[in-house]
Amino acid sequence: MPAVIGKRPGTYLLIFACQQVAAVQVGRLGKIELQPGYYCYAGSAFGPGGIGARVAHHEKISQKPHWHLDYVRPQLQLISVWYQHDVHKEHHWANILSANMTAPLAGFGASDCDCATHFFYSAKLPDIPSYAVEWHNTQQSINQHIIYNEFG
Ligand SMILES: [Zn+2]
Secondary structure, three states: OOOOOOOOOEEEEEEEEEOOOEEEEEOOOEEEEEOOEEEEEEEEEOOOOHHHHHHHHHHOOOOOOOOHHHHHHHHOEEEEEEEEEOOOOHHHHHHHHHOOOEOOOOOOOOOOOOOOOOEEEEOOOOOHHHHOHHHHOOOOOOEEEEOOOOOO
C-alpha cells in the first residue's frame, strides 16, 4: 500500500514498463499488441481511499478484470506513479500525453469521455515533468511516487 500517496482523491498517472511483445484482448474493446517500452495510463480516483486505494488496486493483478487496464496489467510492471491531489485532470493529461506518446488502442480507459484514449505508449521512458512545464506555471505541481525504478 503506497501510504505516502494517501487517501486524498485526485488525478494519477501510472507509468509501466513492458519487456516483451504480448497480444491481449481488452474486454469488448478489442485486442492490443503490447510492445517493449513504456505505457502511461491517466486516471482519477474520487472514491473511498482516494488515489492511494486506486494505486494499491493497480499494483496487484486483478482476478476479475474491471477496468481496461486490468486486462493488460499482468503484462506490465508498474514503475512509478505521478499524482495531483483533489483535481480532475485526467482528460487534460490524456491531451498532454497524446502530444508526446502514441495511442496503441482507441477508446482505452475512455469509455465515459471524449478522449481518444487514456493509455499511451512510448519506446522511451516518458518524461512527465517536461510534458507539464506549461501547466506547472499556472496549476499546482505534480508529485511522483517511485514504486520500482529498475527500468528507469
Ligand atoms: Zn478523457
